[in-house]
Amino acid sequence: MRGQLPLLLGVAPFGTAYGAYAIETGLSGGLTQAMSSMVFGGASQFVAVQLIASGVPGGMIVLAVLLVNLRHMLYSASVAPHVDHLDSRWRWLLAYLLTDEAYAVGMQRYGRDDESTRKHWFFFGAGFALWTTWQATTAIGIVLGAAVPESWSLDFALPLTFIALLTPVLTTRPAFAAAGVAGVIAVAGFDWPYGTELITAIAGGLVGGMLVARLLEKEVAAT
Template sequence: MSCARFTEVDRRAFKEGLRAYSPTLMAIFSWGLVTGIAMSKSVMTVPQALGMSLLVYAGSSQLAVLPLLAAKLPVWTVLLTAAMVNTRFVIFSAGLAPHFSYLPLWRRVLIGYFNGDVIFLLFQKKSFQHGYVPGKEAYFWGMAGASWLSWQVSSVAGILLASLIPDNWGLALAGTLALIPIMVSAIATRSTLVAVTIAGIVALIAFDLPYRLALPLAVLAALAAGAAADMLIERADLRRIHDRTGSSS
């Protein structure tokens, strides 16, 4: 978004995005710190860890590939694991595509890089109309900027200060617990509740699968369950309307 196009509406939307994302900052900071510490204490050098944090910017896949790098497994195994963990971003991109399809390719690629789980969740919760909406892109960048800065600052701090931070601090658990209220607040419909429930069950059942397959499987199961729940709810609503119309006539 060029400065010339950064209107008053954009400025307000950007600040709104910052406010919407602010409750998650401590959770993201915790996860970034954990990831930075893990990278620094693995086989990676400090420059390699810093480069991974800046270029990859995907905590789950960063943590997933560290044991593979330590075991000196083939590169294709590392890439496959990272790809499987990040499969959910293909779904996120499909969800954002109708909102930003009018933008040039380089800006859509940039949005794809800065997008994340919580960003996508909060953006969808806003229920924007598809296509161009004044302030919509600025709202996204308000969240994305806050997320990226929080992640990089905490990740770099973890990389540089890893030797000073005890392993038993439990920061990963703190980050997970801090994210739970955000996820719960997003359960606004019955179909969303069904999707979250099914995703949790599938993730638990598939937890021990290799290459972190539990994550993409849980996402796909949630999509299928949510779509099925939407269809059943719609059919039930239509049946009630039909019965009401029939009884009134």
């Protein structure tokens, strides 16, 4: 468990910022907390709050959130071979706890070279600790958001937390391309209705990232 402390500290500011941001934009405390326990996906929760605040219809918000969380399919696929021996109750439980951070810690444990058949307990421990931290810091953020006056510009916590999340994922040229294309579309489409600019931006980013990856592959093949 000691190995997870940095990770728990890492999600604590996101949880707090999320709670405070949601309250600042006018969401009720109950809905803010419910989203943390039902969705349990930091980036997508921020996106949902922003879209709710801008009056985007519910169906489009659900679509955007699912698009943001689609990457969990990757995690699901790479964890699957390690849990084949577990009964389905375990798999349903681990799936609920499968976030970016739990995935990172869990896969580290699975990668270690020993024959332990109880590594899923480690996964569960990490996931549960993260879940508890997320719920608790959301609650702290809700209290904080209600106490802080609007003039403090707490809504700025959204771009700030996303900046902190962005720099670690900008590791390759295709990732830069994906971010760049999506950013430009989101700015150009600022006036588009129903959150369509965000969905178009994400789709455009995926295409941009794949195109650059393909080009780089060809370059390597040509030399």
